[in-house]
Amino acid sequence: MPVRSHACLPALLGTTAFLLAGVASAAQVNVTVTLRHLAPANSVSFAATHLGFHNGTFDAFNNGQVATAPIISVAEAGNGNAWRQAFSMTQPSATVGTIAGQLRPGDVRSSTFLVDTATNPFFTFASMVIPSNDFFIGNDSPTQYRLFDDAGNLLITSISQTASQIWDAGSEAFDTAAAAFIVGSVGANRTPQNGVVGFNFSELSGFNGLVTGAGYTFQNALLADTGIYQIEFATTPIPIPAPIGLLAAGLVAMGVVARRRAGTAGAR
Numbered sequence: 001m002p003v004r005s006h007a008c009l010p011a012l013l014g015t016t017a018f019l020l021a022g023v024a025s026a027a028q029v030n031v032t033v034t035l036r037h038l039a040p041a042n043s044v045s046f047a048a049t050h051l052g053f054h055n056g057t058f059d060a061f062n063n064g065q066v067a068t069a070p071i072i073s074v075a076e077a078g079n080g081n082a083w084r085q086a087f088s089m090t091q092p093s094a095t096v097g098t099i100a101g102q103l104r105p106g107d108v109r110s111s112t113f114l115v116d117t118a119t120n121p122f123f124t125f126a127s128m129v130i131p132s133n134d135f136f137i138g139n140d141s142p143t144q145y146r147l148f149d150d151a152g153n154l155l156i157t158s159i160s161q162t163a164s165q166i167w168d169a170g171s172e173a174f175d176t177a178a179a180a181f182i183v184g185s186v187g188a189n190r191t192p193q194n195g196v197v198g199f200n201f202s203e204l205s206g207f208n209g210l211v212t213g214a215g216y217t218f219q220n221a222l223l224a225d226t227g228i229y230q231i232e233f234a235t236t237p238i239p240i241p242a243p244i245g246l247l248a249a250g251l252v253a254m255g256v257v258a259r260r261r262a263g264t265a266g267a268r
C-alpha cells in the first residue's frame with residue numbers, strides 16, 4: 001500500500017506546484033506609489049495625480065502638437081476624467097487610477113495599486129500644476145518609464161520632475177481671473193489659446209503676489225533645475241491565498257512523511 005501512495009506523490013506535488021504557479025505567476029505585485037511635493041514653499045502645488053500601469057500604447061499628448069480632450073481634462077480641470085477614460089479605452093487591461101487631493105508644499109501622499117508586471121510594465125502619469133490655466137506635468141512618451149523587467153523586477157524606484165519639465169497645454173490663454181487655485185478667480189472660465197503643447201514655467205511669474213487656495217501668497221521662485229515633484233515606487237508580493245498555502249503545506253508534509261516511511265522501509 002505505501003508504494004501506491006508514493007506513486008501518487010509526485011503527481012500531487014506537481015499539481016500543487018502548478019496551482020502555486022497559477023497564483024504567483026500571474027506576475028502580480030502591489031505597487032505603492034508615493035508622491036512628494038518638492039517645490040519651494042510658496043511656489044507651485046499640484047492637483048490630483050492620474051496614473052496608469054500599461055503596455056506602452058497610451059499616449060495622451062505630444063510636444064509641439066495641439067492638446068486633445070484627455071490631456072486638457074488634466075491641464076485645465078485637474079480632474080483627469082477624460083484622460084483616465086481614454087487610457088482605459090486604449091488598453092482595457094491597464095491599471096489606471098488617481099491619487100486624489102492636492103499636493104501642496106510639504107505634502108506626501110501614497111496609494112497602492114495591484115499591477116500585472118508582465119502585461120503592464122510601463123508607467124505614465126499626469127497632474128495639473130497649480131496655480132495655472134493649463135499647465136501640467138507628465139510623460140510625453142508612453143515608453144519613457146519602464147518600471148518592470150521581464151522577470152518582474154522593479155527597474156525604477158523614483159521619478160523626479162524639475163521646473164523645466166512643466167508643460168503648457170497651449171489650450172487656454174494665461175488669465176489670472178480664470179486660473180485654478182487663485183482666490184477670487186473663476187477656474188471654469190477660459191479663453192482659447194489655440195496653441196500647442198510646450199515647456200513653460202516662466203509664465204507662472206504672472207501669478208506672483210496672488211493668494212492661492214492653500215492660503216499662501218504665490219511666488220514662482222522656480223529655476224529650470226528646481227525640483228518640484230517626485231514619485232517613488234515600492235513593491236510587495238501578493239500573499240498566497242490561505243487555502244492554497246495550507247494545501248501546499250499539507251502536501252509537503254505528506255511528502256516528508258512518505259519519504260521517512262520509504263527510508264524506514266529501505267533500512268529494513
Ligand SMILES: [Ca+2]
Nearest residue numbers: 059061062140
Ligand atoms: Ca506623446
Ligand SMILES: [Ca+2]
Nearest residue numbers: 134170172173
Ligand atoms: Ca496656456
